[in-house]
Amino acid sequence: MKPMHKKSNSGSDKNLKNIAGFATREVAADAFLQVLKSRATLEDVLEPLKREAGLDDRDSALAKAIATTALRRYGSLKHFIYQRLDQKHLAFARLEAILITAAAQILHMDVPDRAAVDLAVRLARADKTLRGFSGLTNAVLRRIAKERNEIAEQDDPLLDVPQWLQERWLRFYGAEKLQAIAAGHRAGASVDISVKSDAAGWAKRLDASQLVTGSLRLGHKTAVTELEGFQEGEWWIQDAAAALPVRLLAPVQGERIADLCAAPGGKTAQIAATGAEVIAIDRSAPRLKRLRENMDRLGFQVDVRVKDILNLEDETFDAILLDAPCSATGTLRRHPEIAWTKAEDDIAKLVELQGKLLEKSAGMLKVGGRLIYCTCSLEAEEGENRIEAFLAANRNFKRIPVTPEEISLPDAVNANGDMRTLPYMDVGENLKGLDGFFAARLQKVAE
Numbered sequence: 001m002k003p004m005h006k007k008s009n010s011g012s013d014k015n016l017k018n019i020a021g022f023a024t025r026e027v028a029a030d031a032f033l034q035v036l037k038s039r040a041t042l043e044d045v046l047e048p049l050k051r052e053a054g055l056d057d058r059d060s061a062l063a064k065a066i067a068t069t070a071l072r073r074y075g076s077l078k079h080f081i082y083q084r085l086d087q088k089h090l091a092f093a094r095l096e097a098i099l100i101t102a103a104a105q106i107l108h109m110d111v112p113d114r115a116a117v118d119l120a121v122r123l124a125r126a127d128k129t130l131r132g133f134s135g136l137t138n139a140v141l142r143r144i145a146k147e148r149n150e151i152a153e154q155d156d157p158l159l160d161v162p163q164w165l166q167e168r169w170l171r172f173y174g175a176e177k178l179q180a181i182a183a184g185h186r187a188g189a190s191v192d193i194s195v196k197s198d199a200a201g202w203a204k205r206l207d208a209s210q211l212v213t214g215s216l217r218l219g220h221k222t223a224v225t226e227l228e229g230f231q232e233g234e235w236w237i238q239d240a241a242a243a244l245p246v247r248l249l250a251p252v253q254g255e256r257i258a259d260l261c262a263a264p265g266g267k268t269a270q271i272a273a274t275g276a277e278v279i280a281i282d283r284s285a286p287r288l289k290r291l292r293e294n295m296d297r298l299g300f301q302v303d304v305r306v307k308d309i310l311n312l313e314d315e316t317f318d319a320i321l322l323d324a325p326c327s328a329t330g331t332l333r334r335h336p337e338i339a340w341t342k343a344e345d346d347i348a349k350l351v352e353l354q355g356k357l358l359e360k361s362a363g364m365l366k367v368g369g370r371l372i373y374c375t376c377s378l379e380a381e382e383g384e385n386r387i388e389a390f391l392a393a394n395r396n397f398k399r400i401p402v403t404p405e406e407i408s409l410p411d412a413v414n415a416n417g418d419m420r421t422l423p424y425m426d427v428g429e430n431l432k433g434l435d436g437f438f439a440a441r442l443q444k445v446a447e
């Protein structure tokens with residue numbers, strides 16, 4: 001759904017707004033609200049809001065951090081705010097957004113309580129509809145600040161997981177893993193990178209840690225575009241888990257490999273780096289534009305095609321990577337809004353599409369060829385069950401089990417030999433967390 005670009009209901013009181021930090025808080029609260037209302041991504045709604053408000057880079061980064069924290073902690077912040085209100089439901093969603101984004105700053109960010117409370121009160125007073133709630137805003141937020149220790153004692157990562165996701169993860173993973181997944185999502189995500197070569201050398205040059213899986217992890221917040229090797233195309237940003245499916249594919253120089261659902265191209269780059277010929281296909285022209293820019297920076301030659309996979313003409317490949325569209329519930333660490341913008345119904349629709357894409361991919365593979373199917377979802381229907389159903393219906397395919405040694409993550413291989421990473425897993429000494437990914441490796445054994 002398209003994000004709304006509705007103007008906030010602000011009044012014209014210049015004195016209220018003319019204070020440092022007001023515009024940043026307004027952008028954060030409105031972005032939070034628009035994400036929930038439009039079921040859009042935070043990135044999509046933030047851009048126009050930041051531009052309209054004329055925020056500089058520093059304020060843009062703060063607005064993004066506030067909105068991200070508020071979305072990551074939405075369930076618990078709402079819980080603790082309503083505990084301190086007489087009513088069960090606030091009639092105005094924008095008031096709730098102001099309270100939640102302010103509570104996020106008070107409880108989870110390095111923002112002075114006074115600034116967070118004062119700016120929230122100003123936001124309420126500057127909005128004609130909410131003017132009468134400025135006293136309530138002040139009282140609730142002051143209580144949140146005063147009772148932070150009590151709140152911390154009652155806090156539980158499960159509060160930030162919607163009920164429908166909790167039920168699914170409890171069924172599939174059990175109570176202990178459910179709790180660990182919820183904690184993993186709260187921890188957020190670092191910036192991981194994949195390098196063309198010399199991982200140890202780049203770890204030193206970038207002051208990064210080398211993960212057991214081979215990716216590098218940045219421990220600092222320097223803008224990546226300013227780091228050594230970025231402009232020169234020596235490396236690219238890619239979550240440690242997202243880098244594993246191509247490791248399982250193990251492309252060989254000279255092979256013709258189809259990268260299906262390729263954009264924006266993290267996996268395309270990995271395949272191209274091996275010297276294999278890559279045909280990168282995706283139906284989204286804007287996302288493929290980003291893929292082309294990425295490949296240009298990295299200096300990789302890739303055959304890029306804007307096409308719906310389901311409408312591809314007959315053509316065969318030595319190997320195929322199918323990174324299917326999915327609910328992306330494995331990426332809540334970096335996109336916390338997904339917990340609140342996706343619904344259970346979405347999964348059934350995606351599962352149907354994944355099944356069709358798998359069947360289509362199977363038809364385009366030569367006999368003896370490898371097929372990697374992967375999704376960044378934690379849902380069994382989009383991973384384990386999808387592959388079981390496919391293998392049951394396609395006797396000409398067999399699984400080539402993944403071994404723990406291949407990916408250096410002993411806990412990330414299930415009993416069937418499929419890869420299943422979870423957001424809380426250890427990826428090195430004192431290094432935790434990667435996206436939740438599923439990957440299966442199949443081989444076509446007969447026509």
Ligand SMILES: C[S@@+](CC[C@H](N)C(=O)[O-])C[C@H]1O[C@@H](n2cnc3c(N)ncnc32)[C@H](O)[C@@H]1O
Nearest residue numbers: 261262263264265266267282283284308309323
């Ligand atoms: C998980 S993302 C791919 C991420 C990418 N492989 C990477 O590593 O950067 C899924 C992609 O599938 C594409 N897609 C969804 N349905 C498609 C279809 N029927 N045909 C082609 N591409 C499709 C979307 O445009 C999206 O870019």
